[in-house]
Amino acid sequence: VKEILERQPTKNLVFLDVTRLYTDLMALPGVERVTLRKILPNRLKVVLNQRSPWVRIIAAEEYYIDKEGWVVVAPDRSPELTVKGLIVENNRVQPSEAFKLIIIQELEKWYNYYQVSSLFPLEEIDISDPDRIILRQGQKEIYLHPENLQTGLGKLKQMLRKCAEEKIQWEYIDARFKEIYLKPRNERTDNHRS
Numbered sequence: 001v002k003e004i005l006e007r008q009p010t011k012n013l014v015f016l017d018v019t020r021l022y023t024d025l026m027a028l029p030g031v032e033r034v035t036l037r038k039i040l041p042n043r044l045k046v047v048l049n050q051r052s053p054w055v056r057i058i059a060a061e062e063y064y065i066d067k068e069g070w071v072v073v074a075p076d077r078s079p080e081l082t083v084k085g086l087i088v089e090n091n092r093v094q095p096s097e098a099f100k101l102i103i104i105q106e107l108e109k110w111y112n113y114y115q116v117s118s119l120f121p122l123e124e125i126d127i128s129d130p131d132r133i134i135l136r137q138g139q140k141e142i143y144l145h146p147e148n149l150q151t152g153l154g155k156l157k158q159m160l161r162k163c164a165e166e167k168i169q170w171e172y173i174d175a176r177f178k179e180i181y182l183k184p185r186n187e188r189t190d191n192h193r194s
Helices: 002-006 018-026 094-115 144-164 187-193
Strands: 033-041 043-051 055-058 062-065 082-084 123-128 133-136 140-144 170-174 181-184
Touching: 002 018, 018 033, 094 144, 140 144, 144 170
Parallel strands: 055 082, 082 123, 140 170
Antiparallel strands: 033 043, 055 062, 123 133, 133 140, 170 181
């Protein structure tokens, strides 16, 4: 910020080109919003709001993005959620993929509302195929469809609770349709995989 201020052609606050200064500050990586206020005769108040990491993206490279899809600086502590299936270019999620961000935000909203994390701590979302959203935890997978996230996650919580109470081991749960399908874990198959 200091370097950008020093590059300004004038030090006189009255003639300072705040539009240019605003544009230069907004171009800094990770800046979400800039507020500039001239306080005459000789002060300039600069407030920068940084974008905060929301999820980690696994693509050709690893990225961290905010909720609007902008790439942000890698945080000290990585977000707990990893997402696959988003294309990042020019420091943001590709505009044609923006609808996937909306789906993930809606998924996050209902996942938290129904407190599904107590039964299925989510490690990864794969949204490569938006009609078959995959939630992963270890070897377990849950399939969802974007058109029924609210009802799907509500029914899913009931199914997960039943599995926990009855100690049912499962490979995947398909909650894309009206009736949820649970694929039980096949012990013989699991022993041969090891």
